Amino acid sequence: MDFDEVVRKRKMIREYDLGRQIPNEIVSRLIKNAHTAPSAGHTQVQEFIIVKDNATKKKLRKAAVNQEYVEKAPVLIVVCSNVSRSVGRYGNRGKEFYSITDGAFASMLILLTVVNEGIGACFVGAFEDNKVSEILELPKDVKPIGIICIGYPAEKPGKFERINIDALVHYEKYGSYNGAQQSSNI
Ligand SMILES: Cc1cc2nc3c(=O)[nH]c(=O)nc-3n(C[C@H](O)[C@H](O)[C@H](O)COP(=O)(O)O)c2cc1C
Numbered sequence: 001m002d003f004d005e006v007v008r009k010r011k012m013i014r015e016y017d018l019g020r021q022i023p024n025e026i027v028s029r030l031i032k033n034a035h036t037a038p039s040a041g042h043t044q045v046q047e048f049i050i051v052k053d054n055a056t057k058k059k060l061r062k063a064a065v066n067q068e069y070v071e072k073a074p075v076l077i078v079v080c081s082n083v084s085r086s087v088g089r090y091g092n093r094g095k096e097f098y099s100i101t102d103g104a105f106a107s108m109l110i111l112l113t114v115v116n117e118g119i120g121a122c123f124v125g126a127f128e129d130n131k132v133s134e135i136l137e138l139p140k141d142v143k144p145i146g147i148i149c150i151g152y153p154a155e156k157p158g159k160f161e162r163i164n165i166d167a168l169v170h171y172e173k174y175g176s177y178n179g180a181q182q183s184s185n186i
Pocket residue numbers: 010011012013014067122123124125126127160
């Protein structure tokens with residue numbers, strides 16, 4: 001698929017065809033692409049937990065403010081950051097900031113690959129970290145960043161409107177809005 005088409009088509013899908021499993025080859029391609037994600041200082045903190053077990057999904061749903069698609073999605077990829085590979089080098093910045101950025105980059109690659117594969121996904125960030133860690137038996141240094149719910153789409157949600165781009169882009173300094181002159185560039 002054309003790259004711009006992938007980017008423009010991407011939107012969160014929260015209802016799935018419950019009769020269709022995601023083939024392992026697709027899951028494998030999602031992970032392989034996520035594995036190419038950048039990481040601060042090439043610390044490669046990103047790790048992935050693939051969850052298909054119904055009992056585990058049910059527990060994760062409860063840990064994720066009862067969002068039902070966490071239980072219903074045929075497969076979940078829980079993106080984690082293993083800060084043991086970054087905290088020694090970057091201290092608190094590695095633990096509190098790079099870990100999240102690195103996990104987010106890997107997650108975005110999964111979300112875009114999902115579109116290219118013709119399936120659907122929703123990134124879930126609203127969850128209790130300690131509960132997710134307990135359910136998945138994550139070691140102390142492994143931090144859950146996002147639960148990506150994946151399945152064949154059973155809905156076609158409309159696109160959410162975005163704030164006008166001219167109100168979001170600033171030239172040289174914040175607030176120096178120069179939309180009249182510059183907006184045609186974007
Ligand atoms: C950090 C982050 C956390 C999110 N957490 C949730 C979540 O817990 N549940 C959910 O349904 N969607 C979640 N989303 C998805 C957003 O609601 C969604 O991206 C936004 O409404 C725009 O919709 P779109 O991605 O379909 O364009 C999250 C997105 C981000 C980036």
